[in-house]
Amino acid sequence: MSQTLTAKGRATRARIIEGAAEVLREQGVAAARLDDIRDRTATSKSQLFHYFPGGKDDLLLAVAQYEADRVLEDQQPHLGRLDSWESWKQWRDVVVERYEQQGDHCPLGALFLQVGRSTPGARAIVTALMRQWQEALADGVRAMQDQGMTSSRLDADRTAAALLAGVQGGVTIMMSTGDSSHLRAALDTGIELLRFHAAGEVSAP
């Protein structure tokens, strides 16, 4: 659908998605009605169905994609240039701050509760988000390797996968317990592992 829209059409669609995301964040996905979203975005019923032919689920998935994009944008510019210990530290601080501010409300998680986490549309969004996030971290590991700041023997993809798992789990635990120490520990030990590989070029026994 979005491919065939004119530039004006794409801008309108984007405006609706942004407004819908605001309404859903404020009111909660379960409580928000399409009429609230129409009011906020000054959109008619027929316009809404023109841009989201599948109705509410279609719109919710578009908002989920928008929220997924924000997850990565919120970590920039640090996530895109993890080429020094200082930038790793800045990225770490931004991640902790973002999720501490977010508290126990995860806009993306709330959307997936509503559309069903295992629907193909939701799965595709999470899978793409995880892949892009992991690739950015792996690029960072490789940037450190290229400069000789960590061991070239380190598996960059696996290191990135472990770090990503730690962030996800740290956020999940924080949302359930209110305690961000797991998130901090996961980030700090993940970066520490890179540093250890740098320091000694030691091999595992």
Place this chain on the structure above:
Amino acid sequence: MSQTLTAKGRATRARIIEGAAEVLREQGVAAARLDDIRDRTATSKSQLFHYFPGGKDDLLLAVAQYEADRVLEDQQPHLGRLDSWESWKQWRDVVVERYEQQGDHCPLGALFLQVGRSTPGARAIVTALMRQWQEALADGVRAMQDQGMTSSRLDADRTAAALLAGVQGGVTIMMSTGDSSHLRAALDTGIELLRFHAAGEVSAP
């Protein structure tokens, strides 16, 4: 309530919880009705309300506690004796196998969806589960330290917190994407960090 029950009463209550857990696993928390649980456990309505005065939510929380206990039991005996590299490896294998078998259905997560993850009862169960799990891992780190197999300078609690976050995140990502490589990477790099601290007693730059 359960404190004031006789031994026979406690056994009956436990039997209802086990039967309810079976029904909820088979039918899904949202679909299962109290009548299904009564049929399975051969319990009358008045019996059910005798043991669970708060009704369905009360029973669901008791099942959540039962499922939380199983999370740790399923990792035994390895989780309780992480005192050699071999036992860490066995624990790692059991965790991977357990969650790969579980696939995208998490009994505890499904229960919390129903009773509300942020209700005090649900929070207390998750918080206790995370604390016990982390303590078992920290005990394992200390057991390795006591034998001189990893550095005594390592912060056992932080190391355990990071490992736990990696497991949680790895499972979450696997449930969303069907891919267990993040879980494996988190476990493997977590144990690798212990080994690195063993090998070099190197200090971070």
